[in-house]
């Protein structure tokens with residue numbers, strides 16, 4: 001019991017935007033991306049501490065569409081994987 | 089938080105703004121899709137011209153707004169930007185213009201900053217960056233209609249107070265509030281009052297500032313656009329999404345053929361009738377021949393295709409303005425990734441179906457240079473509207489119209505669709521080759537904002553069509569006119585007994601015969617050869633050329649161009665000609681743009697040779713196969 005709880009919480013800590021189920025929300029923790037891309041994404045609203053929601057996926061599952069500050073932005077999973085999130 | 093404030097605050101209470109001299113050149117800037125162009129069109133109407141900045145090929149429109157009191161203000165519409173950190177070429181251009189560093193353009197006297205009021209908070213950091221420049225600034229919050237409809241609101245006076253600059257809430261699409269923009273331009277816009285602004289490089293600080301400002305301006309976020317979500321549920325559906333995409337594309341092609349037909353027939357009839365009137369009005373002789381057989385039939389043969397080209401641009405404009413094009417890029421990303429490109433390459437490639445020149449300019453949104461060059465190199469394979477006249481003519485002459493896929497798709501539309509597919513496959517294969525060899529690179533990230541779906545407005549689409557129509561007619565009036573005259577001369581010298589020589593003995597005939605050995609294996613004779621030579625300038629010129637040749641050739645004088653062609657080409661030769669046009673790089677404007685965009689002659693040279701070799705080899709193979 002204890003063990004599985006720990007594993008689950010560790011998993012939650014390392015969660016990334018790529019794994020956020022469609023329709024659910026989280027808070028952005030960190031952008032683990034090159035400087036240029038990170039600031040571009042921040043200008044679009046992917047800012048540490050700010051909420052993000054997973055909207056829908058493109059047909060085929062990739063890229064995914066995320067909602068930040070009322071806008072919908074599409075990212076590939078390979079990029080979303082480097083955006084770390086936490087539950088609010 | 090005070091550490092992140094750049095300018096020192098003297099944000100005193102509202103003083104009457106100082107009166108400034110009226111501005112003479114005002115720049116329109118704002119994020120993509122905020123409605124700059126719509127407002128620009130409202131203010132300037134048809135008094136605008138498209139131009140390019142020297143050195144960089146970013147198109148800009150300059151227009152003149154006639155204001156009450158006989159003031160005139162020139163307005164310049166700049167590309168959409170998210171920030172003023174010059175990172176992409178678009179941002180660099182805007183940055184240079186605002187700093188007066190753009191050669192050939194003086195520093196604007198003022199700025200109209202157009203923000204989308206439905207995502208005000210997200211767009212406010214750009215306002216901070218612009219206000220920091222301390223140019224006279226008017227802040228325009230656009231999309232008032234949508235904001236209201238979705239239950240949002242904002243106190244413009246409070247916002248003006250926060251920003252130190254006047255704020256107006258308008259709807260460029262419906263025209264509401266546009267008058268007040270004009271009033272500000274008439275009265276002159278003042279330099280913004282000094283207020284506390286965040287350091288623009290510090291993105292989180294800017295966001296914090298934006299949040300505080302929109303709170304003080306009592307901004308209420310509009311409800312999420314319900315319709316957009318409903319439509320996306322359909323258009324991005326795993327099954328329906330791609331299916332709808334395919335149907336949209338097929339429907340566009342089918343209607344280009346069926347709907348354009350009556351319009352083209354009408355234009356054709358008008359050209360023939362007016363040509364005959366011209367012939368009757370002029371005394372017989374060389375002048376009559378030049379005017380009617382040279383100019384009128386040469387230019388007329390191309391102008392006939394105006395309805396078809398406009399119909400294609402109509403569809404692309406509607407898809408783009410409605411917001412569907414961004415979804416199409418999203419759907420395409422996975423496929424594009426497979427050949428080493430990304431969804432953003434899809435938008436330039438789709439515009440290349442209209443014309444490769446704007447498409448190549450549109451590649452500047454692709455940040456990765458290798459991806460960008462690969463996209464530039466494959467864009468001319470997409471079936472541009474200049475190929476359409478050639479395809480239409482040959483298909484109509486050689487393929488009988490029959491139902492192909494039920495009543496929905498006829499054989500001719502299917503043949504056209506096949507040619508589009510052929511160009512597309514060549515592009516994909518070339519991309520794959522390039523991206524796994526000389527242009528190999530890490531996969532570039534794909535970041536795309538999906539705008540809400542919007543009803544395209546008649547005026548925006550109409551103005552764009554007018555713009556395209558004028559550009560096309562200008563081309564017909566210059567390049568094609570010039571080539572028609574040149575060709576008429578080539579076909580008329582050397583005169584025999586004061587009469588024009590038989591076409592095979594003319595200079596044009598001699599030229600065509602000179603290259604005949606080269607093109608004979610493809611199934612083309614010397615007349616087609618003359619067309620191939622002239623079409624090096626631009627593809628559609630071959631139609632005018634053939635018009636001129638057959639207009640002058642006594643054997644075919646009365647016969648229509650199609651019937652004339654049926655006598656010249658075998659079925660195999662006709663298909664070879666189609667394939668040749670699908671692959672060959674016959675467009676001076678495209679080569680010039682590629683040279684400008686890539687900065688050297690290396691890429692256009694590679695492109696020209698590669699496409700030419702592919703065209704020749706494929707046409708040869710097709711002719712061998714079909715005989």
Ligand SMILES: Nc1nc2c(ncn2[C@@H]2O[C@H](COP(=O)(O)OP(=O)(O)OP(=O)(O)O)[C@@H](O)[C@H]2O)c(=O)[nH]1
Nearest residue numbers: 120121122123124125126168231259260261409545
């Ligand atoms: N509902 C509504 N739609 C608008 C309004 N103004 C513009 N639009 C629509 O918004 C879309 C984008 O408008 P544009 O004028 O092309 O925007 P832009 O800022 O020039 O866009 P870029 O050229 O991409 O930077 C178009 O579909 C317009 O019809 C408005 O006031 N209300």
